[in-house]
Amino acid sequence: MRQVFLGSPWIHAPADPDIVRLFNTCGRWAKLPAGGCIFNGGDRGEIALVLSGLGAFSFQDRHGRNHIFTLILPGRLMGDVDGLSGSTVNVTDxxxxxxEVRLLSRDxxxxxxxxxxxxxxxxxxxxxxxxESDMEGMIANFTLSAPDRIITLFASLIHNLRPEPDSEGFYPLENSLTTIEISQIVSVARPTVSAILNQWLAEGLLKKVDKHLCVSHALFAALQDWTYRGATPAAKIRKRRHRRVMSAVKRRASSSQSASEANGGS
Structure with a gap:
């Protein structure tokens, strides 16, 4: 699932418990409708703790197409980066x-x-x-095929939502994404996303229960994660250095033995 960093592609880790307590104590409760935004960035920006539902960080390109680069699950923050910096950027939270959210002023x-x-x-x-999670999502979009991007997205959601599988090994996705939303996350045309999902439904790798998409564990059989390949890059570097040192020691020992034999022979 991950290729470079430790974070999940497209999905941030939960907020620190001390910060969660701050929002629960001092934050103003609000309910955002679907499509509703917080006022992020600038001196008067807001920071939000998501309590329930689903948020996203997105932007529009110069052609007016929407791209989602982060999904905000409950327990995560919205607006905290530009809330810290005060910058106004081309991102919609x-x-x-x-x-449902709790809102705090930037001050x-x-x-x-x-x-x-x-x-x-x-x-x-x-x-x-x-x-790093945002970059993992971008790296997936740069390097993986369209089906593998969608598999990685589903794996990231399941890793963070941690639903229990049913008796057949299917994991329910409570916040089922629409094909349009999936296409905006993985940078794949919506008809292609629909075709891939329909193929998996026909093959028994997906099913729908009460309008929720359920994903079979078999879909993740070929999923790779750099941390599961054995040694970490640092360990591999140490092993290579150790091999070079041992090789140099052997060469010096062989050279000394050859010189000793040559001296003894003379």
Missing amino acids: AALRET LFLQFLSENPSIQRKHAVGIIADH
């Missing part, structure tokens, strides 16, 4: 479904972080991890 969020340096450091590390 919106609800894909009816979504209150920054005040809390400045008063709690250890939490501020953890939040900074978390932002880096979030960007």
Whole structure:
């Protein structure tokens, strides 16, 4: 599933528990309709903790096409990056479904972080991890075939939602995505997404239960993750260095033995 980093493609890790407590204590409850946005960026930006539903980070290209590069599940933050920097960027933080959130003003969020340096450091590390998840999604779109991108998206959702499989080994996706949303995430044309999903339905790798898509574990049989290949890159580098050192030691020993034999022979 992952090719470079440790985060899940397209999906951020849950917010730090200390930050969650801040939102639950001081945040203003709100319900966003599907398509509703928070006011992110700038000096008056908002930061939101998603309580239920589903959010997304998206942007429109110069042709007006929408692209989703992050899905925001419950327990994650929206608007926290530009809330920290104050930058206004070409990103929309919106609800894909009816979504409950708790909102904080940027001023209150920054005040809390400045008063709690250890939490501020953890939040900074978390932002880096979030960007790594975003990059994992982009790397998947750059390098994988259309079916493998969709498989990776489903695997990422299941890894983070952790649904229990049914007796046949199918994992339900509670927040089933539309074909349009899948196409906007994996950068594949909607008709192609529909054709791939219909093929998997015909092959028994997918099924629909109460309008929710359920994914068979068999669909992930060929899924690869760089952390499952044995040694990490750092370990492989150490092994290569060890082999080079041992090879040099053997060469020196062989050279010394040859010189000794030559001296003894003379």
